[in-house]
Amino acid sequence: MAVEALNFQVAPSNKGRQSKRSLWLLPPILLLAALVVYPLVLVATESFTGGLATWREVVGSTEFRNALIRTIQISVTSTIGCLIVGTFLAAVISFVPFPGARIVSGVVDAMLSLPSFLVALSFTFLYGTAGVLGSLAGGFLTTPWAVVLAEITFYTPFVMRPLLGAMARIPRVQLDVAASLGGGPWRVLSKIVLPEVKPALVAGGSLTLLLTLNEFGIVLFLGARDTTTLPMLVHTKGIVMFDYPGACVIAVVQILLSITLYAVLRSALGGRRARLD
Amino acid sequence: MTVQLEDVTVHFGRTCALEGLNLTVAAGETVALLGPSGSGKSTALKAVAGFVRPSRGRIRIAGVDVTDVPPAKRGIGVVVQQYALFPHLRVADNVAFGLRAARRPKAEVTRRVAEMLDMVGMSTYARRFPRELSGGQQQRVAIARALAIRPPVLLLDDPLAALDAQLRADMLDELQKLRREVPDVAIVYVTHDQAEALALADRIAVMRAARLVDIAPSADLYAAPPSAFTASFLGGANLLPVEVSADEVRVAGHPLAGVRAKEGNNLLCIRPHAVRLGSGGLPARLLAAQWRGASSRLTCAIDGLPDVRVHIDVPAGGPLPEVGAQVSMVLPPEACSLVPAGTR
Numbered sequence: 354m355a356v357e358a359l360n361f362q363v364a365p366s367n368k369g370r371q372s373k374r375s376l377w378l379l380p381p382i383l384l385l386a387a388l389v390v391y392p393l394v395l396v397a398t399e400s401f402t403g404g405l406a407t408w409r410e411v412v413g414s415t416e417f418r419n420a421l422i423r424t425i426q427i428s429v430t431s432t433i434g435c436l437i438v439g440t441f442l443a444a445v446i447s448f449v450p451f452p453g454a455r456i457v458s459g460v461v462d463a464m465l466s467l468p469s470f471l472v473a474l475s476f477t478f479l480y481g482t483a484g485v486l487g488s489l490a491g492g493f494l495t496t497p498w499a500v501v502l503a504e505i506t507f508y509t510p511f512v513m514r515p516l517l518g519a520m521a522r523i524p525r526v527q528l529d530v531a532a533s534l535g536g537g538p539w540r541v542l543s544k545i546v547l548p549e550v551k552p553a554l555v556a557g558g559s560l561t562l563l564l565t566l567n568e569f570g571i572v573l574f575l576g577a578r579d580t581t582t583l584p585m586l587v588h589t590k591g592i593v594m595f596d597y598p599g600a601c602v603i604a605v606v607q608i609l610l611s612i613t614l615y616a617v618l619r620s621a622l623g624g625r626r627a628r629l630d
Numbered sequence: 631m632t633v634q635l636e637d638v639t640v641h642f643g644r645t646c647a648l649e650g651l652n653l654t655v656a657a658g659e660t661v662a663l664l665g666p667s668g669s670g671k672s673t674a675l676k677a678v679a680g681f682v683r684p685s686r687g688r689i690r691i692a693g694v695d696v697t698d699v700p701p702a703k704r705g706i707g708v709v710v711q712q713y714a715l716f717p718h719l720r721v722a723d724n725v726a727f728g729l730r731a732a733r734r735p736k737a738e739v740t741r742r743v744a745e746m747l748d749m750v751g752m753s754t755y756a757r758r759f760p761r762e763l764s765g766g767q768q769q770r771v772a773i774a775r776a777l778a779i780r781p782p783v784l785l786l787d788d789p790l791a792a793l794d795a796q797l798r799a800d801m802l803d804e805l806q807k808l809r810r811e812v813p814d815v816a817i818v819y820v821t822h823d824q825a826e827a828l829a830l831a832d833r834i835a836v837m838r839a840a841r842l843v844d845i846a847p848s849a850d851l852y853a854a855p856p857s858a859f860t861a862s863f864l865g866g867a868n869l870l871p872v873e874v875s876a877d878e879v880r881v882a883g884h885p886l887a888g889v890r891a892k893e894g895n896n897l898l899c900i901r902p903h904a905v906r907l908g909s910g911g912l913p914a915r916l917l918a919a920q921w922r923g924a925s926s927r928l929t930c931a932i933d934g935l936p937d938v939r940v941h942i943d944v945p946a947g948g949p950l951p952e953v954g955a956q957v958s959m960v961l962p963p964e965a966c967s968l969v970p971a972g973t974r
Contacts, residue, residue, distance in 0.1 A: 526714045529681045530772075532701040533708040534728035534779060544727070548718045 393608065400601035411602040417586065421606070424582040427497055428565035431504035435561045436554065438505060439512030444542055446513075447520035448528065458517060464510040472507040473574030497580045503571045508564060512557035519553035520546065559618040567611060583607050632657045632816035633678060633783055638687035640673050647673040649840045650687070657782065660809060660817040662827035662848075664864065665837035671820045674837075675785050678818060679708050692782055702731075707776030707784040707815075711791045713768040715760035721771050722747065722756040728779035746774040749811055750804070766797045770804070777812060784812070786819045790826060802829050824864050828852065836860045854967045861899040861969055868905065868940050870898040870932070872968070879968070881961070882934035884912050888963025897971045902927065902941040904965035907951070911960035914940065916951050926950060930959060 400407065411417055446454050446461075476499065493499055523546060531541045547554070569584040581589070583603055591600030633655040640648040648670040655661045663671035676682045678689060680701035689697050696704050715724050722743050729739045747753045750770035760768055769789055776784060789805075790798045806829065809817070821827055827834050828848055835845040836859065844851060844860045855861035858869055873880045874896055879889045881898060889898070903925075917939070918929040928942040928950070940959065944950070951957050 524712065524714060526710050526712060527716065529676075529679070529701065530708055530710060530714045531716070531727065533679050533681075533704070533706055534775065535702050535705070535731035536727065537702050537731070540731055545716055549716075 396601045396604050396608075399598055400605050402598050407598045408602055411599050412606075416581075417603065420581045420583050420586045420603075423497065423580065424566060424584075427500055427504070427580070427582060428562055428568070430501050431508060431565045432558055432562045434501065434505040435509045435512045436558050439509045439516060439557065440547070440554070442509065443513045443516035443520055444546065447517060448546075461510045461513050461517070464507075465514065467507075468570065469504075469507045469568065470570035470574045472503050473571040476503050476506075476575065494575060499575050500572055500580050500582075503575060504565050504568060507571065508561045511561050511564065512554075515553040515557045516550055519550035523549055555618075555621065559614075559621075563611060563614055563618075566614065567607065583610075632659075632692055633818065634688075634690040634693075635674070635678070636688045636690070638674065638677055638684045638689060640670075640677055640682055641685045642682075646840050647682075648677065648684075651842055653835060653842070653845070655783075655816045655818055657814050657816050659833065660819060660831045661845075662819045662821055662831035662834045663837055664821055664824060664827045664834050665843075666822060666863070668839070669837040670840040671822075671837045672787055673840075675787050675818060675820045678783070679706055679785055680704050705779065705781055707779065707781035709769070709772045709776050709784070709786045709789050711788040713760070713765070713772045713792075715768055715771055715775070717760055719759075720756070721752060721758050721760070721763070724760065724771055725775045725778050727775060732779065742778055746778045747771075749777075749808070750774045764797075765793050766801055769793070769801065773808065777815075781815065783816045783818070786817065788820055788822065791822070798826075802826060805830055824866075827864070834864065836863060838863075855899055855969055858897050858899070858969050858971060861897075865901055866941070867899045867901050869969070870900070870935070870938060870940065871971070872896055872898045874968070881912060882932050886961060886963065886966065889966045889968070892968045894970055897969050898961075899967050899969050900961055900965055903943040904962060905940065905942040906960040906962065907942065907944065907957050908960045909958055911958040914957050914959045916953055916955050916957050919950055919953055921946065930957060932959065 442461075446457055477494065528541055528545065531545050536544065567584060568582070569588070572580055572582050572585050573588065584607065587600045587603045587607065590596045590603065633653070635651050635653040638648060638651045638653075639646070651670070651674055653661070653674070663674055665671045673682060677684050678691075680696070680699065684697065687697075688695055691704060691706070715721075716727065719727070725743045725746050726739050729742055734742070743756070744753065747756055750773055752767060752770050752774065755763060755767065755771075760771070763771065769792075773789070786805075790801050793801060802825075809830065817830075819827070819830055831848050833845060834848045834851050836843045836851070836857075838859055844856045846856070851860060852865055855864065855867065861867040862869060870881055872886075873883075874891045874893075877891060879886045879891050879898070886898075907928075913933045914930040915933065916928055916930050920927045920929075923946065925943045925946055928944060930940045930942060932938065932940060942959070
């Protein structure tokens with residue numbers, strides 16, 4: 354009797370523990386579904402309310418194609434700019450001893466916490482028609498280059514942060530020896546430092562590429578004429594023109610673009626995702 | 631003179647890491663900078679390499695003042711304790727780095743790299759990455775890399791410190807061979823290990839607390855150390871307080887025949903292996919005995935000098951007195967020298 358009772362108790366308790374464990378998974382999954390997946394599904398279904406016709410119409414429009422090309426142009430140009438400026442600044446902060454290097458690196462961290470539209474706002478003060486450099490810049494704000502410059506300004510710290518960490522890990526004596534072998538600063542940077550911080554460079558660059566692809570605040574605030582990007586188009590169609598299905602089509606494209614890029618970068622980075630600091 | 635240091639002083643912030651060093655190293659000469667950590671020996675080497683800037687003094691290489699010349703323009707070979715190989719470059723590319731920086735023709739680079747790797751016995755490892763090599767192998771590559779650019783001066787900063795004992799002995803052999811391969815190169819060898827200094831150096835510069843204490847040919851420095859610090863740091867000599875009168879030297883009241891008195895020098899210096907146990911010597915008590923394989927190290931206290939420990943190395947195999955027993959300690963006069971006290 355006792356054994357039977359024990360048996361009866363033992364078997365289900367094992368099962369019970371397993372089901373209990375999967376019970377723990379339930380709340381986060383439900384939360385994710387409710388907060389993230391469900392709205393996305395809504396967006397996706399909304400894009401199909403008019404059948405494939407809406408898709409054909411939106412994707413076939415020059416408006417969409419121009420925005421897609423513009424988005425990629427701006428984000429690739431900004432990312433390259435960020436990589437160049439970020440590498441230069443990180444190298445100077447890491448290897449050129451100057452008073453205040455720590456403060457500069459602290460400012461870099463602080464920049465990461467600021468909202469991106471602040472940069473755009475400050476740009477209107479600098480380059481706007483009534484701005485400090487307004488007369489000099491002469492309509493600069495209305496070109497896509499203003500967006501690129503603002504994005505470089507804002508996203509460079511995202512490249513610098515992982516780079517500063519990686520550069521700090523290079524032993525100084527290695528650079529000393531490289532110098533003694535006749536390597537000038539440029540050669541040491543290109544042949545020793547950059548190859549050694551490549552993972553950080555890839556991580557920072559891909560993060561910037563993703564973020565600039567989806568950047569909205571800077572583009573909206575600068576409101577440049579020729580600068581309609583995909584997020585801007587979603588905004589215009591959905592909020593301004595009440596073409597909700599059309600906006601959803603573009604939103605789905607935007608999501609696919611981001612996820613594809615993310616997947617490519619994940620596989621390119623291999624197991625080094627941890628270095629995304 | 632290939633390397634010339636004139637009153638070289640280095641400050642890091644407020645601390646003085648090197649104080650007024652004067653040193654010359656001739657072509658083909660090996661000078662060891664020997665001292666405990668913090669003695670300024672590595673700082674001196676870094677100043678010659680150009681990694682630190684002296685706050686005072688001049689450095690000349692082959693007669694040219696290089697004090698304000700950046701390291702890349704000095705053409706000096708440097709090997710450091712941590713090897714500092716470039717981790718993303720293969721062995722051959724590590725060795726080629728300096729040659730490529732000097733824009734040597736491709737054929738010459740290939741030939742020179744092969745020659746260098748052959749010299750350090752690493753030819754079969756040319757395609758490996760540094761992480762695939764042992765410590766000793768990495769250090770050989772580092773040496774090949776430094777010598778590839780045919781530097782007139784080679785600086786070695788404690789190159790064997792990171793290796794284990796057996797490997798250290800092997801590498802010491804290698805370094806001696808290497809010395810013969812590059813007969814014209816001036817070598818500055820920084821070490822805290824007196825055995826390395828004695829094995830490799832023509833002259834030894836003993837350093838302590840940011841200053842040069844003594845410099846002399848290795849044999850002279852060992853046989854007749856000019857200071858108490860050098861006597862004990864180089865070869866771990868026994869230092870016994872003596873009373874010096876006009877023509878006599880006494881230890882604990884016993885006169886030592888054959889030892890000549892020197893004015894102001896009142897420490898007797900004698901190496902542990904030179905002291906013998908035998909009859910007619912100083913009465914002493916054996917405090918401890920350590921068997922070290924080929925020899926045994928005895929620690930004794932001379933009667934009347936209870937605070938001074940005297941070390942004696944006796945060949946293994948012979949009978950040893952019991953610990954605590956009374957012994958008689960013979961100090962052969964030819965192995966004794968007098969050094970001034972106070973600078974210990």
